[in-house]
Amino acid sequence: MAEILNNRSPPPPPPVADRPLSLGSNPGSPKSSTFSAHYKVSSRSSFQPPSRNGSQRSSQSSSATRQNTVQRPAKRLKSQYPLDSAEPHVEYILVASFDIDRGPIMEHQYPGAISPDEHMLAELMLPDQTHMRQQDWTMFFLHKDNGNQEDEAAEKAARRQARRDRRAAREAAAQGAVVKAMAICTRHSFLHIYKPLLLLALEDYMKLPTPDTLELLYTALNSMDVSMMPRLSRTERHILQATDAKDMFVEKFEQMIAQRAEDVLTGRLPLPRVGSPSRSAAVPQYVVPRDTHELESKIVYNGTPIPVRVPTALSPETVGDFSxxxxxxxxxxxxxxxxxxxxxxxxxxxxxxxxxxxxxxxxxxxxxxxxxxxxxxxxxxxxxxxxxxxxxxxxxxxxxxxxxxxxxxxxxxxxxxxxxxxxxxxxxxxxxxxxxxxxxxxxxxxxxxxxxxxxxxxxxxxxEGTAYFQQHHHSLLSNLQKSDHGGDATGDMLFMEDVNRSISSRHGEAIIRAKFRAYITKFTRVSAAFEETVYGASNLTVIPPTEVDKADGSTSNNTSSRTRAMSLSTLGRNVKGHGYVWPSDEAKARELAASAARIEGWRNTRSYYAFISDLANHTKAPPSPKSSATMADMLATKQYLDIYHSLSKLRTLRLSSAEAGAIYLALESYCSDYQSILELLELTPMSEAGLFHVALGLWHEDARVREAVTTLLDRIRNHPAGRLFVARIGGWANAGFARGLQEKEARVKSAHEDGTNLGFAYEMTFDKAVCESKQFQELALRGDIHIDIQPEPMPWIWRRGVEDDVSSSTWSPTTSSGATATSSASSTSSDISVTATSLPVPFDSSMGNNFTSGSCPAFFTTFVSNATFRSCSPVSLLLQNSVSFFNAERSDAVLSEILDIACASPLSVCAPLMTSLADQLMDDSHCGADFRSRQPLVLQAYNGLVAYEPIFKATCLKDGTENKNYCYADAITNTSNPAEVYPYYTALGLPLPATADPTCNTCLQQTMRIFADYAVDAAQPLSQTYISCADQLNQDCGTGFVDATIQAGSVDSGMGNKSAAMKGAAARSKEMPERFAFWIASLVVIVVVLMV
Structure with a gap:
């Protein structure tokens, strides 16, 4: 086995980094007996830029955690050329010569005959005019005989590549010149490394033309050890090829060395007996290569070690050494x-x-x-x-x-x-x-x-493609063909000028190859846009089901044209689009017209169909969301993002602050693991601008965007390959990055000292068996969730009293603190306490003292403070009993963000939780006595808990417009008709006022369709209000507008006397319809006045 010569010693095996088990922000404390669970699982989301790290105990723990966020899970690396491979480096050695009478003849084929047609091989080995040169070499390809079939399966057939070096020796003898050629047959594409060996072997063969000479060469070539070359993915190969950094992916070589050392210690590699002359050769001292682009090895031929350098990363169509x-x-x-x-x-x-x-x-x-x-x-x-x-x-x-x-x-x-x-x-x-x-x-x-x-x-x-542009009056296509100087609609002239400048600046071969890789990538993207324009779809791009936008090359996603501006965080979660990006629609039309003929010519070629096949094999679209997703499904699903498209927008378009911020937020959210960061690095080569356009986000006007870019760059910095990219972003970017890290660490430290949460996170409690399952452990290892096995910390408590001013509790999405007030409690009541948060919460005003005992308000305090309950953001409870939600409705953008969060909550987790809370609310140890005495606040809480699911689905409905606004948001902000929002309250047991006249639109119809499904349940408040509401709407909107034929309350959900009690509460509400109608109307009028 050959040694890799270097002065450094092999490093010890890298330890496997363990992910911290607890990422809570507060020290542990005994959990509440009401909401006991073994494990807590949290997943970052929403307002603050998404981060896989969660809340950290300190800045040190934050840094330690970040180092593990993008590390690929430790697993055994595979070699490109393993020691136990049955495929030799060289399969055949051929020798041919020129006979003055018979022409080219084959002298030897070792170790056996490669083909019965020896004359054909000899002719290939001895081309024309060989006698005119002292030395020459050439190459040819041998393929398996597939008969007369010319199909794409032949692309996958085993290929033999033959390269040979020819030396023509002229002798002054009377017989004339002696011409011999030696060839080796190999499947490797790095054929040029064998040329020195062929020169030496041909010299020896001229002296001793026997098969023994060929056997010596055959043994030497196949003894070359390149087993320490790690197998790289296609993305890793592209990154390595495009950079001149000599330590790119050096950790993979270190791991290969560590694996080999472990194999030797464990006996996986059998060693010769002690004292054997070959023992030292069998255990070479492998060391890290000085340049990871090449693996240094040696071939010992006839006792002479000949150093060779084998390329680490080669593309499929790269054969031999060329320029x-x-x-x-x-x-x-x-x-x-x-x-x-x-x-x-x-x-x-x-x-x-x-x-x-x-x-x-x-x-x-x-x-x-x-x-x-x-x-x-x-x-x-x-x-x-x-x-x-x-x-x-x-x-x-x-x-x-x-x-x-x-x-x-x-x-x-x-x-x-x-x-x-x-x-x-x-x-x-x-x-x-x-x-x-x-x-x-x-x-x-x-x-x-x-x-x-x-x-x-x-x-x-x-x-059809060329005719399409001619028929649509794109005269540029014909003008380009008639003009001597057809312009540069395709950008090819500028591209070649850039290539020539790079060559004049003495840029290396790797940079030039990277430029042409980018050029071919652009060509495939433009071709995909061409097919979508002409044919309506394209096989040149893989789009998951969640991607619905067409390939847009300009500013089709301009938010200024929307009827209702979307918030920055909402835009960040809705960044879509794919394909190539043009600065304008006119530039897109010009380039597609100029490239139409070339693209049509490519569409029926071998490379076209091979590219489609490779794309299908290498690209896997994320799965479509399931209708009844489990918690694991929700955490594992990752929204699709075309990084190429997003980066092209940053480079090409003049984006607004909100649009650019949305792209930065989307990049930070998507590039969270090893592979996605590799995709980003592949599209930002060091030879071009690198991470320049990403680093520009460090100076965005929005603090959330700056923090997201800082988090992304920090994540890239801790990536094995990304560290080299971040090191080259430049001085001004480094200064912004350092400032961002300081601001982030200061915020983490401040939040830790204050005991507040860092933004919004899903925190769900599960039992030990679920959290120790394989699926959850994989999610935790990947960084998608964090499992905290410590007891749940005591929440930070605020108290609100009777004197709490409504105006002082105005909610802001960027504020993590609020007004503090005290509450006076009698001997028979307790203060209602809620956790500090930036989201609106129910029961955030004075509860009064109209309770039969203190156990009921204490129960309210307990469940309102629970992290799982808060993460569900139950709108059904916010509609009637949340001052912060009432104030939040003043802002359309803020309300949309709240609904974004509420609708992102896992229904399969939150709905059972609300049902359980409704059951506990009626227990005598909590609020049972107050429920039976029809205490208004308890009845409203019960109805809100029971109606969580229908209101969840109704308030998460979106209209059919391009902006996809929430139906509820449109209803509550409709100043021309305050009655738009009335139907939503029927799900809480409030009848529709007789004077109400909501707009008969699709949103109302779909909302009532949802309510009809739940009205059959006797336990739902809708069972008492739906029929009368449906009859009234059908009178106003037309017969059959909504379904009024259902059997309301015909299904018993098993809640027993709870259902009867709920019916009694609903019956009492019917006795005072004017009072409730006036209350709803007053609420809507107040919202309208404040908005005006």
Whole structure:
């Protein structure tokens, strides 16, 4: 086994970081006996920017937790080339020679015959004019014989890549020159590392032409140890390829070394006996490579160690050692110095007659044209490099299907077979090809640096896409084809100017390849937008069911056009859109028109269908939300976000403060784990702007956005790859980041000292078995939830009294404190206490002393202070008994935020909780006596608890407009008709006033449809109020507007005498309809006056 030479010692195995079990903000204390549970699960949400960390005990614990938020779960890494792999590095070694009588002949094939057609292999190994050069090399591809089938399954067939180095030795003997060629057959694409070994082996073979020489080479090549190379995902490969950082993903190499050391200690790797000469070679001292782009190893050939460097990250269409810079300079230089016009072709000359030659080449390969690289009097190796560089150029590391039909070198004897291959890419040295334009569509002359379009090329057909733009009066399409200077609607000229500047600035090969990967990515995105525009849908993008917007390239999501402005946090949770982004609709139309022919030409090619297949394999849309989601389902579901689309908006569009803030909030919420941060880093390469546009959010005017960006950058900084990106954001960004961290730590410390909560969080209590389940443990490990096994802390208590002023309790979504008041209690009553929070709560005013005993107000204090109850935000209890909610209704935006939170609560958890509280409320140890005596506050609390579910569904209804406003919010803010809100109170047992005339719209109809489902339950207050309400609405809106034929109260839910008691309370309410109607009307009028 080979050693990796380095001066550093191998690090110890990295420890597995344990996630803290408790993330509470207060010390533990005994829990209330009423709401006892074993574990508390919290999940961040809503007003404050979402964070996986929750409330921290201190700034130190906060930092410690952040380090674990984006770490991939510790698991055993796999090697790209494991030691126990059955596939050798090199499968065959071939030797061919030229016989003056018989021509090319095969001398040896080791360890066996690779093909019965030895003459064909010998011809491939000995190209034309070999005798004119001292040394040459070339490459060719061998594929499995699939008969006459030409289907996409052939793309997955095993591929043998053969690379060989040729040395032509001339002797001064009378017999003439001796020409021999040696080739190796391997499945690896890093073929260039074997070239020094082939040179040495061919020299030895010239001296001793026996199979033993080939066996020595075969053994040496297959003894190379590259088992310490970790297997990288596609996203990780793209990030590594696009950066020049030498320690990118170094932790993976460290883990591979630690795993190997553990395998040796545990005996998984058998060692030779002690004293064996090979013992030291069997246990090499593996060390971390100095540059993670390459793995340093060695091949011991004939006793001589030969160092080799194996590339760590290779794209599927990257074969051999070539240079895109050389290819661009070869054909771009003559065009810059003396441009010549091309013959116009819609698929190729997308920018007119003076389209850049490299763009013409890319277009030809994308549209599957026949491409020839001609290198007259040039080494065949140079021609082969150009072919392989062109394949990588058009692939961009994303598209496939080019090397499968590439012929790095061929000659005239194989022209008949070559012409049978559609869309081939071939390299030749014979100038005869230049005189047969019917053989090719595009020819690239290496000596002159000129590219020529064949006069016999097939004309582009008129397709539905090109006809679409012509019919819609996009005259630009025809103007571009007729003009010598067709403009730059596609942006290709600017792109090539940027590439040329990078080459002039001596940027490396990796940066140039990253630019062309971005170019091909843009092309696929533009193609997807083209298909959606012309055909209504596209297979080039995968959109989950939650994504409903079309690909918009401009400002179609402009909030200024909305009838009702949405809040920043609401926008952050509703960021949608996908695809490429244009600065305007006009720019989008121009580019789609200019690219229509090229895209249509690509749509029927191998690379097009291969890209769709790869997209389906690599992209998994998040599951659709279930109708009756469990708590685990709710916490595990992650809203979809197209990071490319969001970043493009930040780079391209002039966004308002709210729009930009919404994108930042969405990015912080989405990029919360290892993989999603990798997606972000892939789209922000260091060679471009990096995290510049993300860091701009550090100076946003909204404090919540600044904190969200700080949290996101902190999360990236603690990411194994992201740390290098954050280190390069620049001095001004570092200063803003440091300021943001200080502000965040100060807020955490202040909140810890004050005992207040950091924003709103779902806090649910579950028993031990549920929290120790596999699903919950996976959610906790991923950072989606935090499990606190300590006793629930004592809540921070506020007291409100009779003297509490309504105006002093005005609610604000950004305020975490409120007015404090005292309450005088008699000997038979207790003060009602509620926890400090920024959300409205029920029963936040004076309760009075009209209770039979102190146990009832004490019960109110207990359940109102419970974290689970508060997280449910029960609107059914807020409608009648919440001063803070009443004041919040003054602001349309604030009310929408409250409904956002209330409707995000898990119904499967909150509904059973409210039912349980209703049962406990009627217990004699709590409020049973007051309930039987029909104490008004107790009856209202009971009805609100029982009616939680129907009111939840009714107030969470949204209208059918583009803005998707809440129906309840529209009703309560309708100043022209205060009766809009009356039907909602029927769910609480209040009859609809006879003079009420709500608008007969879809919202009202759907609300009553919900109420009809619950009115059949005798335990629901709706069973006493629905029929009369339905009859009145049908008189005003027309017969059949709502269903008035149901059997109200026909179903007994099992609540027994509780149902009877509720009926009695409802009956009493019927005795005073005028009183209740006046109270509702007064409430609505007050809201209207305050809004005006």
């Amino acid at each position: 895109l810079i050389k290819l661009i300079q070869t054909f771009g230089g003559p065009h810059q110095s003396q441009p010549q016009p091309f013959a116009l072709h819609p698929h190729l000359t997308t920018s007119g007659a003076y389209t850049h030659p490299i763009i013409v080449l890319i277009n030809a390969m994308l549209t599957q044209k026949r491409v020839i690289f001609l290198g007259h009097n040039r080494p065949s190796g140079e021609v082969a490099e150009a072919v392989l560089a062109a394949c990588a150029l058009a692939s961009g590391g994303l598209l496939k299907g080019f090397t499968r039909h590439a012929f790095p070198y061929t000659d005239l004897t194989k022209i008949d077979e070559l012409l049978k291959v559609p869309g081939f890419i071939a390299g030749v040295t014979n100038p005869t090809f230049a005189y047969h334009p019917e053989w090719w569509d595009l020819i690239c002359d290496l000596p002159t640096g000129r590219i020529k379009i064949s006069s016999s090329i097939e004309a582009a057909p008129i397709t």
